[in-house]
Amino acid sequence: MLKGIDTRLGADVLHALHSMGHGDMLVLVDTNFPADSVARATHTGRALAMPNLTSAEAVEAVLTLLPLDTFVDDFAARMEVVDAPGEIPEVQREVQQAIDAAEGRSRPMTGVERFAFYDMAKTAHTVIRTGERRFYGCFMLRKGVIAPDAQ
Numbered sequence: 127m128l129k130g131i132d133t134r135l136g137a138d139v140l141h142a143l144h145s146m147g148h149g150d151m152l153v154l155v156d157t158n159f160p161a162d163s164v165a166r167a168t169h170t171g172r173a174l175a176m177p178n179l180t181s182a183e184a185v186e187a188v189l190t191l192l193p194l195d196t197f198v199d200d201f202a203a204r205m206e207v208v209d210a211p212g213e214i215p216e217v218q219r220e221v222q223q224a225i226d227a228a229e230g231r232s233r234p235m236t237g238v239e240r241f242a243f244y245d246m247a248k249t250a251h252t253v254i255r256t257g258e259r260r261f262y263g264c265f266m267l268r269k270g271v272i273a274p275d276a277q
Contacts, residue, residue: 152192152251155256156181173253181275189267202236216240
C-alpha cells in the first residue's frame with residue numbers, strides 16, 4: 127500500500143502507466159474483448175487486469191495518475207456501436223463523465239469503428255481488461271505530458 131495512489135491500481139498497471147510516454151495509448155476493454163490475443167502485439171505483450179471494476183471505475187482510477195494528451199483530438203476514443211455509430215450506450219456516458227471530471231471540462235471522445243478499434247488496440251502500449259460486462263465498454267486513452275511547473 128502506498129500513500130496517495132488509488133488502491134484500484136495494482137502493481138502491473140502502475141508499472142505500465144509509469145512506462146508510457148507522451149502519445150502512447152492505453153486501451154481499457156470489457157470482458158468480451160479479445161484482450162489476450164490483441165495484447166500480444168502491444169509493448170506490454172500481455173493483457174493486464176482490473177477485474178472487479180466497471181469501465182468508468184477503471185478510467186477514473188487511471189486518470190488519477192495519467193494526464194490525457196492535449197495536443198490531439200483523439201486523446202480518448204470509444205468503440206462505436208455496430209450499425210449505430212452515433213449511439214452512446216450508458217457505459218460510454220459514464221466513462222465520458224469520468225474523463226470530463228478528470229479534465230475539469232467537457233472533452234468528447236472520438237468514435238472508432240469496431241474492427242478499426244481492434245487494429246488500434248494492437249498498436250497500444252498496454253491493454254487492460256476490466257470487469258465490465260456491458261457491451262461497448264472499450265476505450266482508448268492517449269497519454270499526455272506533465273508540465274515542468276505542474277504539481
